[in-house]
Amino acid sequence: MNGMEELERAAIEAGIELREPTKGPDPRDIERVQEMIREAKKRDPKAFAEPADVLIGRRASAWLTIGAEDGPPDLLFGPFWQSGELALMFGATGSGKSVLGVQIAETLARGERMAPFNRPGLPPLKPQRVLYVDFELSNRQFVMRYSAGDGSELDTAPYYEFSRDLFRAVNDWNGQILEGYDSFAEMFYSNVSDFMWELETTVLVVDNITILDQSSTSNASIALNIMRSLHSLKRQHHISILVLAHTNKRQTRMPITYEDLQGSVNLANFADSIFAVGRSRSTPEHRYLKQIKVRTGRPVYIEHHVPVFALEKYDLAAAQGRPKPDGETPNFLGFKFVEFAHEEEHLSTAFGDTGKTSRPAKRKRPIIRRARRLAAEGRSTAEIAAELGIPRSTAHRYAANG
DSSP states (O other): OOHHHHHHHHHHHHTOOOSSGGGOOOHHHHHHHHHHHHHHHHHOGGGGSOOOOOOOOOOHHHHHHHHHHHOOOOEEETBTEETTOEEEEEEOTTSSHHHHHHHHHHHHHTTOOOTTSOOTTSOOOOOOOEEEEESSOOHHHHHHHTBSSOSSOSOOOSBOOOOTTEEEEEOOOOSOOOTTOSSHHHHHHHHHHHHHHHHTOSEEEEEOGGGTTTSOTTSHHHHHHHHHHHHHHHHHHTOEEEEEEEBOOOOTTSOOOGGGBTTHHHHHHHOSEEEEEEEOSSSTTEEEEEEEEESSSOOOSSTTOEEEEEEEEEOHHHHTTOOOTTOOOOOEEEEEEEEEEOGGGGTOOSBOTTSOBOHHHHHHHHHHHHHHHHHHTTOOHHHHHHHHTOOHHHHHHHHHHO
């Protein structure tokens, strides 16, 4: 449409009769029309807006065909997180969320799967290009976690050799909101989007969402804006996203639920899957994982069946089949799979804070007595576990400590 046609159309919409339109636009006509249009837009802005185009409609059967062409999703972290999903991992401070987040990112960058989610028969997982946005660790803390030292010294080589497809970005914000942006969350979205294009990454890990807007995600509007931005990133770049978040203070003797997640209603609505990291009260160095929300398939790891891990430094390279000539080097702080167990086993110690025996502990006492008796008879941990029908680590704990 040329300028004259646009003017005639605008004049008709504004109810103005042009002077001899075939001879070209008169400056007075243009000014009158523009003024009328401005006034009309103020009265009814929707009348001048472009048609809304937010939906794509097709026959239901067509969507089946389109979905089948995409193929089945990859299991990035067992059933906890699948390709194309925005997953949310939450836990209390000190539960090891960041440790697990880095480990997941590293294994994906190498095309590996973490135990126990690496069972034989699964299709191979191609290496991913991963961007890990780290708002948690300082450079010193990062070095300490992924070197051979015990944390007493900074120069503790040899360092763990990360995959070249794993990229880490840290906070470099000066506290100022740039002109054209309304919040830190908007600047974050723009910056991360640029990184995704530049690095051609397929996986994004954000550690953690609580810090993104320099405020607690218990503020529902902040949580909503952050998750909406990440959801847009997922759709725009066709990537998989894992977001880490803190929990509210909770009763550690109670099972974990999505109610423990700060701003849970808003966060849960945008997340495709949610899982939690729980700290064991019976074995301090142990952590367990529990599915809270599943949008694809059915939950597998819930109250009666959760994977348990030891949080420790070990040689991840050797565990993944990349041993070095000079032997094993424990230079990776990570989650090492131990067993599957019932969540209840990790909710209570043998005695509560008041010194009174808890109800779960009372139910365990006969099993503990049998385990100690069998140990006194010289039975091995494996034999005790088999006879009592409990995991080996539990049998060892019962026999040793009661």
